[in-house]
Amino acid sequence: MNQVMSSGQRVTFEYHMTAYIFTVNQVIMKGQENSGDVERGMISNDTSFIFEAANTSSIKFVNQHEAASSNVLRDDFNPQSLGIGGLGEQFAYICRRALLSRFVPLQMFHKLGINHVKGLLLYGPPGTGKTLMANQIGKILNGKEPKVVRGPDIVSEMIGKTEKNIRDLFADAENDQRKHGDQSKHHVIIFDEIDAICKVKY
Numbered sequence: 001m002n003q004v005m006s007s008g009q010r011v012t013f014e015y016h017m018t019a020y021i022f023t024v025n026q027v028i029m030k031g032q033e034n035s036g037d038v039e040r041g042m043i044s045n046d047t048s049f050i051f052e053a054a055n056t057s058s059i060k061f062v063n064q065h066e067a068a069s070s071n072v073l074r075d076d077f078n079p080q081s082l083g084i085g086g087l088g089e090q091f092a093y094i095c096r097r098a099l100l101s102r103f104v105p106l107q108m109f110h111k112l113g114i115n116h117v118k119g120l121l122l123y124g125p126p127g128t129g130k131t132l133m134a135n136q137i138g139k140i141l142n143g144k145e146p147k148v149v150r151g152p153d154i155v156s157e158m159i160g161k162t163e164k165n166i167r168d169l170f171a172d173a174e175n176d177q178r179k180h181g182d183q184s185k186h187h188v189i190i191f192d193e194i195d196a197i198c199k200v201k202y
Ligand SMILES: Nc1ncnc2c1ncn2[C@@H]1O[C@H](COP(=O)(O)OP(=O)(O)OP(=O)(O)O)[C@@H](O)[C@H]1O
Pocket: 083, 084, 085, 086, 087, 124, 125, 126, 127, 128, 129, 130, 131, 132, 133, 193
């Protein structure tokens, strides 16, 4: 407790007669996740640790998701400041349906056979706050900056280009998932005016 740790610092310790070394990869201050790299931080009661084994190591970490899942929502999240009027019921439904599973500890998550909701389709009359709500949900999640794309902007007349544009949008998230698995940060992609790319075929 109260120990200061810096990015890049190597720490040796002994556990059950075996010596271990870990390197501090990244220091993140709660509530300032998007403000770039922090050089050092002090360990407090609220500090969470996420360990990753080196590729060459035979050590396997389990339940790392539990540490990460407590960080689903940004700490500075304040529902009143979202500026969404009159959609409390819809907002609560989205949080229950799409976000709740992210707080379930990994062990229980697998035992219960839960699947995360990965997509949401907001529909309704024009100008009623669908885009606003999607943007605000993206902002309160503690992850990567949401990517916002307008359907018409990714449609191309060149054969195969639209499909490539869509694949490219998901590339970062897929790479992160391959690299970090359950510890991957949340990626949010918001398609505005999705009807431009998902037309009904007759
Ligand atoms: N419930 C709401 N609370 C606060 N502002 C709102 C609300 N609904 C709409 N607005 C405001 O009205 C404007 C249009 O809203 P928005 O773009 O979110 O609507 P939309 O449902 O996505 O419309 P469209 O279907 O035409 O894309 C925005 O400036 C938005 O901030």
